[in-house]
Each structure stands twice: as C-alpha cells, then as structure tokens.
Amino acid sequence: MAREKKIDMVILGLLSHEDLSGYDIKKRIDSMISFFWKGSFGNIYPALKDMEEADLVKKTGTSDNVREKMTYRISDKGLKILKQWLQDEQAANELRYETLLKLFFGGALDKSVSITNIELFEQKIKGDLKLLKGYCENLKEHTENADHLYYYLTASFGVETYEAYLKWCIKAKKILKNGVI
C-alpha cells in the first residue's frame, strides 16, 4: 500500500460527504479545515486528475453539457482507500511556528523585538479564535447531521489550543518585561 498523499485523503474525505468540483473542494478546505490542513488549486486539480485515472473518483455532470461545473464522486475503491487511511495508526502531527523560532533566538536583539513578535502572534490568534468560536456555535445548533459532531470536535480543538496560546502570550510578555522567569 503506497504511502498516500495527504491531499488525496482530504479530497476523498470531502467527497465521501457529497459530490464536489475542484473549486468547491478548495472552498470547503478554506472554510472548515484550513486551520489544521491546507490545500491549493495547484495540488487539488492534479490530485483529482490522478485519482480519476486510478479510479478513486469519477466525473459526474458535464455529460456534454457545457457550462456546467465538473463535479467528482467518490468510487467504492476510493471509499475503501479512505477507510484504510482512517484506520491506519500512523499520523503525522506537525507544528511549524516561525514565531517560536524567532523567540528562541530572541537574545540576539533587544527584548522589545521579541515582545513585538509575540504581540503580532497574539493579534492573529485572537482573530482566528473569534472565527473558530462562531463556527463552533453554528455546529452546536445543527446536530441533525451526524458528521457535525466530528466537525465540532476539530473546531473545539482549535478553540482550546488558541485559548492556551493567548494565556501563554500574556505570561511570556510578562516574563520578558521582568527579565526573570
């Protein structure tokens, strides 16, 4: 079983819920998934093409009907691959925070630079947290769709960790200002 490309799994996962075009897949990723996984046209469209050739998805619509979106549907084979991946215990969980990298080397400059970097991070997180909280509230009100429970769990992960980030920001700024732990 060749190492699956992760973008393939994202696409198969989305198609397991509903038929979608490449463009719509991008929109779904941006609105619901992007805080823990990203996608771009530059990898979505080629992935769809490759997966069509491998019979993991097939085109629907556009049966000579020009000016209709090209939508894709997951195949039985595609669904099997998706389920295999979900059950695979391997999981690459990676954090790459340039802000922390800069902070780690902050001693090379005045501490005010590090404080500014933390404040920039803090503002970005505050904005994203607000979005995630709104998203969570929406999901709580629509429990008729069983998948919403899963969406909620991922969004609540974001809320809880972002709140921890903000607490850390306050503490870190204080430590820097005082110069002692």
Place this chain on the structure above:
Amino acid sequence: MAREKKIDMVILGLLSHEDLSGYDIKKRIDSMISFFWKGSFGNIYPALKDMEEADLVKKTGTSDNVREKMTYRISDKGLKILKQWLQDEQAANELRYETLLKLFFGGALDKSVSITNIELFEQKIKGDLKLLKGYCENLKEHTENADHLYYYLTASFGVETYEAYLKWCIKAKKILKNGVI
C-alpha cells in the same frame, strides 16, 4: 531581500550562540527546537555549503588538521541577515495535524476508530509533555545564561499547549462516547 530559507535562519541562530559542526547543529535542533521546527542532514549540510559561498558563515578548525570536526562560525554578514529576519514581522505559523484530519472525516467509520486515534495522539503527547517539562525545570535552574530565558519561553509554550491538548482529548472522547456535544 530574497525570501530567506528557514533552515538557514535556524542554523544562523544556533551559530550566533556558538561555533558548531553540521552534526552538532542537527543534535541541537533535535533536542531543543524540533517540537516547533525540524531539520535533517539532507537540508543542513547543503545549507551550510550555500551559506559559506554567500559568506554568511565560515569554516573554523580543520586547518589541514585532519580528524577534527568541521565547525562553522557566523560572519558579520550572517549576523546581519539573522537580525533582519528576527525583526521581519512576517511569520509562517502552521499546524498540520493528521490526527485532526482523520477525526474530521471520522463519520465514515465507527466512532471507536476515532476514539482509538485520539488515544494514540494522547499517548504521544503525554510522552512529549514529560520531556518538555523536564527541559523547563533544567532551564529554570540555569538563569546565568541570558539566552535560557528565551529557550524557557518556547518550552513553556509547548507545555501549556500540550496540557490543553490533553484536556481536549478527555473531552473529545467523552463527547464521542455519549454521541452528543
């Protein structure tokens, strides 16, 4: 100012503290930085070579003296580049958690699969948290080095977020078992 390669900044940052060989750089990254930024021989050695050609670092030691490690020292130009990067307000902060991706699509299988995935994540985090806590304790005891304050701040970021992860794990498992938010 061309877009800096991030591994270059990691290396320059480490060299701003002390002269190091490629091998030692890898060890430093693995032990102190890897939870928020990674590096491999495959990108460290080529980066050192490129930066030597660009006069950002220069070789020290090994002056015909065979069987001595090839160590590198940061140059004034290298230090300038490092400081520019530290002051640049752009910062790529990216989370890529396959565990969350699998959870998002967990509705395709029985909830027990998602619970297992959360538990695997939980165990991994528990182990890493223990390491980070030990690291923090060590840093608290050696405040004579001013840089240790910065190391401590990044490590405490890890401790706080990992603790938030563990709280979320417990909550998420409960929600899945009950089937309601």
Place this chain on the structure above:
DNA sequence: ATCAGCATGTAAGGCGTTACATGATTCA
C-alpha cells in the same frame, strides 16, 4: 571483532506553493 554512534555528504523523489494563463458570469 563487531556494533553503536560520530561525521559528512549526495541523489531522487515527494509534495507543496506561487504565479501565470484563460475565459465565463454576475453585479454594480
């Protein structure tokens, strides 16, 4: 003697981003 770890690298491939190209449609 042999095995782990020190030490330096190269090559191939994977995967992703960014920018570019193209054209239709919708709305102000």
Place this chain on the structure above:
DNA sequence: TGAATCATGTAACGCCTTACATGCTGAT
C-alpha cells in the same frame, strides 16, 4: 463596462525527507 468572482488548469520552483554511501572511533 468594468471589476469581482467563478472555474479550471499548468509550469516553475522551493524545500524537505528518505535512503543511500562512506569511513572513523570507542566501547563491550
């Protein structure tokens, strides 16, 4: 009528990972 957005793609490049290749050194 012009701008924004819908919609699909390609090309080039960037950066990293993995695996491989090589040889030394120190401990058991």
